[in-house]
Amino acid sequence: MNAFVVAPILILLAAGIVTQLAPVRWRRGIFVAGVTLHLVSAVFLFAQVEQSGPQAVHLGGWEAPLGIALVADLLAAVLVLLTALLGFAVTLALTRSSTHEDLRAGVPALVCFLLAGVDAAFLTADLFHLYVAFEILLLASFVLFVVGCDGERPRAAARYLLPAVLSSMLLLAGVGLLYGLTGTLSMTDAGARIAALGSTPAVGVVAAMLAVSFALKAAAFPVFAWLPASYPAVPSELAALFSGLLTKVGVYALVRVFTLVLPGELEWMGTLLLIVAGATMVFGVLGALAQWGMQRLLTFHVVSQVGYLLVGLGIGTVGALAATVYYLFHNSVAKTSLLLTTGQVRRRHGTDELRNLGGIARTDPWLAAFFLIAALGLAGIPPLSGFWAKLLVLDSAAEAGSWAILGVAAAVGVLTLLSMAKIWTTAFWGEGAEGRRAGTGLLALLPTFLLVLVVVGLGLFAGPALAIAERAAADLLDGTAYVDALRRAAP
Amino acid sequence: MATWLALLCGLLATVGTRLMLRPKGPGRALGIVLLGLAVNLLVFTMTGAVHGRAPLVEPGASSPEPPYADPVPQALVLTAIVIGFALQAFALVLLVLRAPNDPDEEAQS
Numbered sequence: 001m002n003a004f005v006v007a008p009i010l011i012l013l014a015a016g017i018v019t020q021l022a023p024v025r026w027r028r029g030i031f032v033a034g035v036t037l038h039l040v041s042a043v044f045l046f047a048q049v050e051q052s053g054p055q056a057v058h059l060g061g062w063e064a065p066l067g068i069a070l071v072a073d074l075l076a077a078v079l080v081l082l083t084a085l086l087g088f089a090v091t092l093a094l095t096r097s098s099t100h101e102d103l104r105a106g107v108p109a110l111v112c113f114l115l116a117g118v119d120a121a122f123l124t125a126d127l128f129h130l131y132v133a134f135e136i137l138l139l140a141s142f143v144l145f146v147v148g149c150d151g152e153r154p155r156a157a158a159r160y161l162l163p164a165v166l167s168s169m170l171l172l173a174g175v176g177l178l179y180g181l182t183g184t185l186s187m188t189d190a191g192a193r194i195a196a197l198g199s200t201p202a203v204g205v206v207a208a209m210l211a212v213s214f215a216l217k218a219a220a221f222p223v224f225a226w227l228p229a230s231y232p233a234v235p236s237e238l239a240a241l242f243s244g245l246l247t248k249v250g251v252y253a254l255v256r257v258f259t260l261v262l263p264g265e266l267e268w269m270g271t272l273l274l275i276v277a278g279a280t281m282v283f284g285v286l287g288a289l290a291q292w293g294m295q296r297l298l299t300f301h302v303v304s305q306v307g308y309l310l311v312g313l314g315i316g317t318v319g320a321l322a323a324t325v326y327y328l329f330h331n332s333v334a335k336t337s338l339l340l341t342t343g344q345v346r347r348r349h350g351t352d353e354l355r356n357l358g359g360i361a362r363t364d365p366w367l368a369a370f371f372l373i374a375a376l377g378l379a380g381i382p383p384l385s386g387f388w389a390k391l392l393v394l395d396s397a398a399e400a401g402s403w404a405i406l407g408v409a410a411a412v413g414v415l416t417l418l419s420m421a422k423i424w425t426t427a428f429w430g431e432g433a434e435g436r437r438a439g440t441g442l443l444a445l446l447p448t449f450l451l452v453l454v455v456v457g458l459g460l461f462a463g464p465a466l467a468i469a470e471r472a473a474a475d476l477l478d479g480t481a482y483v484d485a486l487r488r489a490a491p
Numbered sequence: 492m493a494t495w496l497a498l499l500c501g502l503l504a505t506v507g508t509r510l511m512l513r514p515k516g517p518g519r520a521l522g523i524v525l526l527g528l529a530v531n532l533l534v535f536t537m538t539g540a541v542h543g544r545a546p547l548v549e550p551g552a553s554s555p556e557p558p559y560a561d562p563v564p565q566a567l568v569l570t571a572i573v574i575g576f577a578l579q580a581f582a583l584v585l586l587v588l589r590a591p592n593d594p595d596e597e598a599q600s
Contacts (some may be wrong), residue, residue: 128567135574142581157585158519162511165523165578169530172571176534179564183538 002049002489005057005072007041008080008119010479018110024104028095031108032484035084035091038115042077042084049077050468054485055473056125061491066185068126069489073482074472075325079122082329085454086244086336087115089447093340096444097347107146111241113301114140121249125486127175127183127261130253134171134217138164141178141246144238145230156233163226167216170227174209178261181206188483191261199264207265210257217250220310221279224303228287236352237342239295243302244336248328257478258313266316273314274405281307281412288419294352294427297419298335301378304412305331311393311409312473315400321473323392325464330377330385330458338375341367345427345442356425368428370448375424377455379417385458388466418458469477492540496532503529520579520586527575535568 015034054073117137145157284304312324377384510522
């Protein structure tokens, strides 16, 4: 029994339950303690996996097909680390922005459960457990959507709820059909039996159902409209958490299932994925350019960036998947940082409308500096992390000879820079209406600072980070390390 | 039996989808309920509808005698029903709360 693999999930569940039972005035403290402990456990898990290869646990001591296994391979460990990092930063921001009402309504517990669901989705090696993990994180996010709600949020929550429910049902139906075909729910066993079955029409139906379900969760073209219609309505701190993690879980599930369970289906789905990826990039960035609200603009960008993530799976080489892993980590951190900054702007100026803002660079230089670094990182200016991320995607596209996707990705990169420049020139540069206010306090800037540090660090130490991404991608395509870990951990 | 269940499943899914596509109102919550039922039924009958053969191991045998009703889809459906129930309850509250001309929403906005 390897405690490191289960620890992140258990810590979060315990923290969530304890904060909800504790008196309201203690909730902040328990929340921060739990999420910090989760970060520590994620670092340990990552260190262990990085040194001694994938780790597995058979829950309850039962092997598949009877039991459920958790497997932390390098990809899962990296993503749990990402979850812990973003969870930590957002928690620090939330403890400052949460009102007494929010705390009483249980925002800390909900965030803990959401993070636990995300961790479980990354770690599980069982398809039905993946469905359950999705439901845990969805239910937590549904409630977070309407906690302390005002007029606009139930409307946005409904826009978020219906596609999420639909995608969960597709996932459940797909998993049910897959069980009917293979008689197992374990991803590795199902993969082996699907390989023996070959690419029959029934397998194609399962693949299509799962792909549509995950694409809905990831907000890929043409099923992305729910995201920019709902995320702008929630507080920026929560939008930061959702944007950083939720769509990425969809992308992860797509990558995991189509490398481990249904790799054969990528042959016909690869080109389709590339078309979807290109369209997602273009529609996302065009939508972003048209917006005049900071949070609206940034949430449209979430869609655009999902396109870049899908390129890796569409091409399907080690280099391309490594690009996806690196891109995913970088993008989540940069996007969360930008939305946390938006939260600061919203709180200080009461709006995030670009037309009503101006001159923040003068009144609040640190906040502006952090925004600038994260925005340039997102847009891909060297030596920040986004530059390497984009370069890798372009490089893998060129290697595969997908010139169309290369052109689209490069053009969308320029448009991304343009949209970031739009925010910078209107809100941060220029004449401010109010020049008298003092800058944001250092403590309030801490979460953004941490994330910006990661964006810079990932850029400066791109070599080691890329080496890890490449190992994760190689393990993903090879698949034997994953199976070996399961066998070694067998009770 | 299996054919009838498949047809019922399709009917539920059709009506559920149609209701979910309505632009507004609490009918959409009903759509979620019906579509959920269709999916549960699909998972439930995935390994065939075996009637009256519980998966019990006779004394002396090591596995139940086929054909028997596969217990795994039943366990899955049980979990899915519980999760779906929570989800549907939440959806009902949300979609009824935000229905047009809702006095609460108008008062708050």
